[in-house]
Amino acid sequence: MDYFSLIMDGVSIIGQGVMHIFFVSRLTGKKRRLWHFAVYCLALCAIQWLSLSLNVNGILSIGAGILGLYAVSRFALGNQRPISWLAAVLAFYVSQLSFGILNSVEAAFFPPFVGTPLLYLLLIPAQILFFVLCIGCYRAVRRFLDWTDDSPAPNIVLLLFPILFFFASELYILQSAYGLYYPSISFEDLRNHSILLFLQIMGLAAMLCTLYAYRQLCQGFQAKAELQSLTQASQAQKVYIAEARARYEQTKSFRHDIKNHLSVLDGLLKNEKLEEGREYLEKLEAASEALSFPYQTGNPVVDILLGEKLGLAKEIETEVSLVLPNPCGIDDFDLCVLFANVLDNAITACRANDGAKAIRISGKRQGDFYMLTFENTCADEPLPPAGTVFSNIRAVAEKYHGAVLTEKAGGMFSLNVLLNAAAV
Numbered sequence: 001m002d003y004f005s006l007i008m009d010g011v012s013i014i015g016q017g018v019m020h021i022f023f024v025s026r027l028t029g030k031k032r033r034l035w036h037f038a039v040y041c042l043a044l045c046a047i048q049w050l051s052l053s054l055n056v057n058g059i060l061s062i063g064a065g066i067l068g069l070y071a072v073s074r075f076a077l078g079n080q081r082p083i084s085w086l087a088a089v090l091a092f093y094v095s096q097l098s099f100g101i102l103n104s105v106e107a108a109f110f111p112p113f114v115g116t117p118l119l120y121l122l123l124i125p126a127q128i129l130f131f132v133l134c135i136g137c138y139r140a141v142r143r144f145l146d147w148t149d150d151s152p153a154p155n156i157v158l159l160l161f162p163i164l165f166f167f168a169s170e171l172y173i174l175q176s177a178y179g180l181y182y183p184s185i186s187f188e189d190l191r192n193h194s195i196l197l198f199l200q201i202m203g204l205a206a207m208l209c210t211l212y213a214y215r216q217l218c219q220g221f222q223a224k225a226e227l228q229s230l231t232q233a234s235q236a237q238k239v240y241i242a243e244a245r246a247r248y249e250q251t252k253s254f255r256h257d258i259k260n261h262l263s264v265l266d267g268l269l270k271n272e273k274l275e276e277g278r279e280y281l282e283k284l285e286a287a288s289e290a291l292s293f294p295y296q297t298g299n300p301v302v303d304i305l306l307g308e309k310l311g312l313a314k315e316i317e318t319e320v321s322l323v324l325p326n327p328c329g330i331d332d333f334d335l336c337v338l339f340a341n342v343l344d345n346a347i348t349a350c351r352a353n354d355g356a357k358a359i360r361i362s363g364k365r366q367g368d369f370y371m372l373t374f375e376n377t378c379a380d381e382p383l384p385p386a387g388t389v390f391s392n393i394r395a396v397a398e399k400y401h402g403a404v405l406t407e408k409a410g411g412m413f414s415l416n417v418l419l420n421a422a423a424v
Contacts, residue, residue, distance in 0.1 A: 017041035020091040023138045030077040043068040082156045093167040098133040104197035144211040298324045301332045309343040316350050317358040329421030338396045346376035353379045378413040
């Protein structure tokens with residue numbers, strides 16, 4: 001091997017190592033560090049040196065490289081095991097596919113330049129084209145498939161099998177169809193290389209279609225889960241609204257009968273039946289308490305929801321200083337969606353916290369806008385990813401031309417929801 005070939009191989013190995021780490025870190029959303037590149041590139045160089053020294057089959061060296069990239073993804077970047085395997089196989093498949101496509105072009109056009117200095121000049125732009133092709137393929141893969149540990153990746157292992165099939169097919173093409181260049185090339189050889197080029201491009205297209213189908217499947221699963229969550233929430237909120245209306249009718253009936261109750265009580269007192277009057281008064285107080293809410297916001301739906309949600313979390317200190325405008329201008333169903341999601345999230349965060357547990361709810365009006373502020377204690381860990389809960393809250397805010405702002409400081413999570421009561 002001459003010095004030119006040695007330098008070109010070194011550039012190719014180091015370039016592939018850098019692209020592999022970039023691809024895996026960008027694909028999985030993990031932060032890469034300089035030592036990741038150094039360790040992995042040194043490992044690739046050692047694998048290449050051993051394969052040349054021991055005259056080992058190229059497939060074995062590629063397998064060792066995949067294992068090394070898996071180790072970096074799994075233990076250095078901290079990715080899950082199935083995702084680490086898939087990312088490593090995808091990274092090597094793209095580089096080998098790019099190498100195979102370029103080989104088809106070189107095998108068709110480079111033979112006339114074998115043995116001339118012009119071949120060296122052609123190999124340099126070919127190497128640059130290889131890197132460009134790799135980067136383009138990596139960007140295409142990331143466009144159709146990207147995930148993190150927080151994003152859903154159901155049955156990710158199943159995606160590994162078609163990728164391994166594409167990879168095995170590409171390795172077979174590389175091992176069986178390409179070798180040394182000969183000074184001349186026949187029409188049949190040119191036709192065969194053209195067919196191989198077409199097959200490899202179709203393999204790339206098939207892989208991208210597979211990744212796209214998997215992404216659509218994941219989105220379908222996520223949409224189905226969100227729909228089920230919304231359906232359950234809708235049913236619960238209908239119950240709250242029905243209960244609020246029933247409580248309102250009971251209160252209205254009690255107010256209608258209050259004069260009769262007062263007349264009875266007045267008759268007992270006039271006849272000096274103090275004991276009977278006291279018993280009757282206690283019954284009135286019990287009936288009044290049964291109709292009252294532990295929290296008074298001016299909206300019966302919200303009052304019932306607060307009473308039920310916070311009543312089940314007696315270990316949490318609560319403070320509600322909220323009076324909703326009347327008329328509110330915000331549909332009861334939307335208020336139910338907003339408060340139910342916020343309270344569920346706040347109660348879960350408080351229970352996960354080992355220290356103080358507190359929830360504070362307040363609100364203030366500024367013209368047509370109304371600002372709701374929800375505060376709760378939380379653990380010191382990073383905030384969970386925005387899921388269905390926050391998407392429901394944002395949907396309500398957007399409906400009323402408002403906005404949502406979240407903030408975490410000093411073990412306290414704050415959620416501010418701005419609503420335009422006159423927007424709808």
